Amino acid sequence: MSIELRNVTFRVGAEWYIYETSLTLEPGDFNILLGTTLSGKTTLMRLMAGLERPTKGEIWASGKNVTGLPVQQRSVAMVYQSFINYPSFSVYENIASPLKVAGLGKKEIDEKVHRFADLLKLTPMLNRLPRELSGGQQQRTALARALVKGADLVLLDEPLANLDYKLREELRDELPKLFADTGATVVYATTEPLEALMLGGNTATLKEGRVVQFGRTSSIYRKPATLESAEVFSDPPINTAIISKQGDQAVLGEVASWSVPAELAALPDGEYKIGLRPHHLLLEEQGVEVDGTVQIAEISGSESIIRVKVNGNVWVSQTPGIHSFVYGEKIRIHFNSNNCIYFGADEKLIDL
Amino acid sequence: MARIRFRDVRHAYPPPKGQEPVYALNEINQVWEDGGAYALLGPSGCGKTTLLNIISGLLTPSEGEILFDGKEVTDLPTSARQIAQVFQFPVVYDTMSVFDNLAFPLRNRGMDEKLVQQRVEQIAEMLDLTDNLKKRASGLTADGKQKISLGRGLVRSDVNAILFDEPLTVIDPHLKWQLRSKLKELHQQVGVTMIYVTHDQVEALTFAEKVVVMYEGIVVQVGTPVELFNHPRHTFVGYFIGSPGMNVLPCSIDGGQPVFGKNLLNIESRIKGQLQGKLEVGIRPEFVEFSDDGIPVRIEKVEDLGRYQVLTLTHESEIIKMVMAEDQTVPSENPRIQFDPHHTKIYCDDWVVEEAVNE
Numbered sequence: 001m002s003i004e005l006r007n008v009t010f011r012v013g014a015e016w017y018i019y020e021t022s023l024t025l026e027p028g029d030f031n032i033l034l035g036t037t038l039s040g041k042t043t044l045m046r047l048m049a050g051l052e053r054p055t056k057g058e059i060w061a062s063g064k065n066v067t068g069l070p071v072q073q074r075s076v077a078m079v080y081q082s083f084i085n086y087p088s089f090s091v092y093e094n095i096a097s098p099l100k101v102a103g104l105g106k107k108e109i110d111e112k113v114h115r116f117a118d119l120l121k122l123t124p125m126l127n128r129l130p131r132e133l134s135g136g137q138q139q140r141t142a143l144a145r146a147l148v149k150g151a152d153l154v155l156l157d158e159p160l161a162n163l164d165y166k167l168r169e170e171l172r173d174e175l176p177k178l179f180a181d182t183g184a185t186v187v188y189a190t191t192e193p194l195e196a197l198m199l200g201g202n203t204a205t206l207k208e209g210r211v212v213q214f215g216r217t218s219s220i221y222r223k224p225a226t227l228e229s230a231e232v233f234s235d236p237p238i239n240t241a242i243i244s245k246q247g248d249q250a251v252l253g254e255v256a257s258w259s260v261p262a263e264l265a266a267l268p269d270g271e272y273k274i275g276l277r278p279h280h281l282l283l284e285e286q287g288v289e290v291d292g293t294v295q296i297a298e299i300s301g302s303e304s305i306i307r308v309k310v311n312g313n314v315w316v317s318q319t320p321g322i323h324s325f326v327y328g329e330k331i332r333i334h335f336n337s338n339n340c341i342y343f344g345a346d347e348k349l350i351d352l
Numbered sequence: 353m354a355r356i357r358f359r360d361v362r363h364a365y366p367p368p369k370g371q372e373p374v375y376a377l378n379e380i381n382q383v384w385e386d387g388g389a390y391a392l393l394g395p396s397g398c399g400k401t402t403l404l405n406i407i408s409g410l411l412t413p414s415e416g417e418i419l420f421d422g423k424e425v426t427d428l429p430t431s432a433r434q435i436a437q438v439f440q441f442p443v444v445y446d447t448m449s450v451f452d453n454l455a456f457p458l459r460n461r462g463m464d465e466k467l468v469q470q471r472v473e474q475i476a477e478m479l480d481l482t483d484n485l486k487k488r489a490s491g492l493t494a495d496g497k498q499k500i501s502l503g504r505g506l507v508r509s510d511v512n513a514i515l516f517d518e519p520l521t522v523i524d525p526h527l528k529w530q531l532r533s534k535l536k537e538l539h540q541q542v543g544v545t546m547i548y549v550t551h552d553q554v555e556a557l558t559f560a561e562k563v564v565v566m567y568e569g570i571v572v573q574v575g576t577p578v579e580l581f582n583h584p585r586h587t588f589v590g591y592f593i594g595s596p597g598m599n600v601l602p603c604s605i606d607g608g609q610p611v612f613g614k615n616l617l618n619i620e621s622r623i624k625g626q627l628q629g630k631l632e633v634g635i636r637p638e639f640v641e642f643s644d645d646g647i648p649v650r651i652e653k654v655e656d657l658g659r660y661q662v663l664t665l666t667h668e669s670e671i672i673k674m675v676m677a678e679d680q681t682v683p684s685e686n687p688r689i690q691f692d693p694h695h696t697k698i699y700c701d702d703w704v705v706e707e708a709v710n711e
Contacts, residue, residue: 037524135396164395164551166592191524197657218656236529279659296533299577300558307533318659322578 001062001075001152001185002027003048008057010043017043019210020057025185025202027062027152030176032196032217033189035206035232041189044206045155048187049076061153077151081158083138085130091117091141092126098149116144119178136167147182154179156188160195172198193235197221205232227347230275236305239276239315245269250337253311258288258337263352272350273343278305278318280339287336294325308333354420354512354545355386356407361416363402376402377413378569384562386421387543389536391560393550395592398566400549401517407547408515409433420512433512438505440518442497446490450481453489454503461508475503478538494522502531506538513545520555532558553593565589581636582695587702590634596662596673599640600699603633610698613668615647618693629701637662639692640674642683646690651682665689 003025010018018040025031033041046052047059050071058067066074077098085094092113099109117123120140130138139159146154156175160168176199179186190196196203196217203217205224213220213229224230230238243250248265250272251257259265264272283306292308292315299305304323308315308331317333325331342350361380364373377399384390392400405411406418409430417426425433436457444453454472463471476482479499484492489500498519505514516535520528536559539546550556556563557577565573565580565588572586573579577593584590590598603610608622610633617633649672653664656678663674663682674689676682698705 165553165595166395166597169595194657198655200655221658277659296537298533298536298558300554305558 002060003153003185003187004060005044005047005054006058006060008047008054008059010047010052011055016209018047018054021211023204023211023214025187027185028183030179030186030199030201031188032199032201032203033187033206034191034193034196034203036191038208039206039232040209041206042157043209044211045078045157045187045189048153049078049155050074075149075152076155077146077149077153078155079139079142079146079157079159081161083130083135083142083162085138085141085145087130090127090129091122091133094130094141095122095144095148098145102149112148116148119147120144136163136171139163140171143178147178150182150184152184154184154186156186158189158191161191168195176200193221193233196233203233205229207232223349223351224275224341225349227273227275227343230341234275234277236278236316236318239278239281239313241274241276241311241313241315243272243274245272250274250340252290255311256288256290260337260342261352264342264350267350271345273345273347275341275343276315276335276339278316281315281317281319281333281335283317283319283321283323283331283333286334287338289332289334291330291332294327294329294331296327297323297325299324306331306333355422356382356384356513356545356547357419357422358382358406359417359419361403361406361413361418363399363406363411363413363415373414376569377406380416380571382564382571382574384545384547387545389539389546389548389559389561391548391550391556391563392566393553393556393563393592394566395551397568399569400566403566404515404517404547404549407513408435408437434510436505436508436511436514438501438514438516438519440521442494442501442522444489444497444500444504446488448489449485450476450487450489450492450500451485453500454481454485454507457504457508471507471509475507478506478534479503495524495527498522499531502535506542509542509544511544513547516546516548518550518552519548520550528555535559553595557593563593565592567592583704584634584697585704587632587634587699590636590697594636594638596637596675598634598636599672600632600634601670601672603631603698605631605698610696613647613670617691617696619696619698620693623698623705627698627700627705632699632702633691634697634699634704635691636695637673637675639695640665640672640689641692643688643690646688648686648688651687654682 005021005023008021033044035041047054050069053068058065095113095116096109099112117126120143122140122144125133125137160171200217203220204214205212207228213225221233241252243252246269248259249257250260290310292310295307295309295314297304297306299322303318303320306317308317344350358380362375363377364375367373394400406413409428417424451472454475455468458468458471476485481499520531523531548559562574563580564571567588573589580589580593587600601612603612605623610617612633647667649665649667652666655662660678661676663676665672665674
């Protein structure tokens with residue numbers, strides 16, 4: 001089904017959870033809500049599910065106004081961060097439970113349970129109790145229960161957050177495939193930018209109760225509409241700085257200057273902002289060089305993450321190889337100016 | 353502060369009646385240096401929490417000894433071991449102020465109030481809690497409360513070791529990053545032995561000088577992050593460290609060289625003698641590249657992960673993952689790949705065949 005939020009706000013007393021938001025999700029799409037905790041992801045989902053009623057505005061599902069319609073009367077399934085299963089039911093009974101409630105026949109239930117157990121690799125565990133399963137298997141059981149209902153809208157609230165790193169990697173790979181076959185509209189909340197990229201689909205970046213931007217995941221990443229959207233979609237944090245544009249030159253304080261693309265050169269001179277992702281700021285020589293002072297360097301696998309103070313800003317460089325630096329050390333780092341994302345003084349993207 | 357040594361430590365939880373005990377930990381022989389930053393890394397059920405509980409004294413191992421600076425402590429209770437612990441979920445006294453929470457372990461040991469003040473302020477400063485010192489702990493967010501727990505773990509300077517059991521689970525990713533850097537900074541400043549349990553490779557690799565990788569109750573490798581990445585001793589290390597993990601593909605040996613499918617692979621050296629067991633070749637996705645005269649593959653999927661792309665390839669029925677730079681393009685026809693000979697490893701029954709590397 002399609003889901004449309006029309007000028008929806010949500011407030012409890014004086015506290016705003018969601019500022020005015022309009023958002024349309026197309027049928028069968030995989031949608032990601034990306035933002036930190038308290039950015040409004042869960043509240044948006046509860047509004048879509050009908051677990052909360054908007055303070056103002058309307059919610060439409062497949063062209064019908066469903067504002068105020070209780071969750072029981074909607075075709076919705078939800079999976080939470082902490083796996084919820086019936087502890088005294090076997091995996092089979094857990095998966096079958098929504099079908100029993102819906103009054104399906106024994107044979108149909110059996111057929112569906114087996115199909116989804118198979119899909120989620122739970123067939124060998126059908127007779128076990130949830131406590132006899134690993135965390136990943138428990139969450140797969142909860143997912144199977146959400147899927148078996150055949151709901152038109154599936155809401156997944158950080159469903160992988162409590163799982164082992166490697167299990168997360170596997171399920172992330174499987175999830176979009178699973179839902180592609182069911183035709184359900186999926187909404188998936190996460191705090192992790194990399195997870196959003198891995199899942200693909202569409203992404204809405206959220207900050208403090210506002211949807212900052214919504215679109216195809218890779219285009220939101222490559223062309224963030226605002227600096228704020230770029231910040232939400234970057235881990236480690238995106239490097240930012242104020243530059244002064246003079247003709248076709250970008251000037252970063254006393255530290256560096258470089259040529260800007262023609263489209264930007266044609267705009268009025270003055271203050272602009274840049275965003276530069278940490279993996280584009282390297283020790284390896286290229287393009288523009290800047291000098292800075294090391295704050296801290298940490299090693300992650302085969303790369304180093306170096307925090308460097310450059311012209312008053314603390315920047316992060318995510319650079320290949322193992323490099324040890326001590327606090328206060330002077331270093332020279334480099335970036336290719338083609339990788340700069342330019343924003344106006346109002347922090348809106350300058351689309352090049 | 354102490355050097356921690358495990359001598360033939362094994363542990364089995366009491367089995368159900370009539371069943372043989374299953375060892376949660378097997379033959380742990382380790383020496384962890386004083387002042388080191390160690391991470392215990394592994395999936396759930398690998399024994400890392402059991403090992404941590406043996407260090408803290410919450411658990412007495414069924415066999416073997418544990419020594420702090422050469423002194424046996426196997427049977428000593430937690431209280432006699434001078435250990436500070438930080439758990440997965442915040443443990444704070446809600447009714448006390450942040451200051452009193454941080455001061456608690458010090459006052460408990462009768463420290464002079466002036467020194468308490470000094471020490472608490474120092475720790476609060478490091479953790480950005482200074483503005484909250486007078487607030488009641490109950491008013492803080494989950495993040496804030498966990499920072500208090502961290503602070504309480506760090507506040508004593510007389511401990512043998514500080515143990516962290518997945519301490520950043522409840523922390524937001526953006527803040528996680530900061531706190532990890534903070535912990536590392538603190539470790540450099542105070543130099544106390546820190547042991548950090550996690551299932552998250554990123555946390556382990558950024559925090560620790562030495563990562564102890566555990567799998568099914570044994571330590572499969574202890575190494576620096578670079579060693580674990582470049583020289584996984586066990587296929588599990590290859591799989592668990594790195595994302596995506598190492599490709600592990602079936603192979604045979606012909607004339608001392610591995611053969612994958614019908615393709616002879618070039619490696620740095622020759623395998624000597626006969627190998628008995630399951631033979632596999634291990635190659636990280638980072639060391640797979642396109643090459644005109646390599647192994648023919650089919651491209652199943654290309655994922656744009658921002659800074660790099662992950663390709664899923666198949667050769668016959670085997671799946672091979674490959675990592676490619678963000679600005680690189682996929683060959684339009686007849687894609688073929690090769691493995692970097694310096695980073696191609698042979699495994700026999702999951703353990704690396706050393707001859708292939710050292711010769």
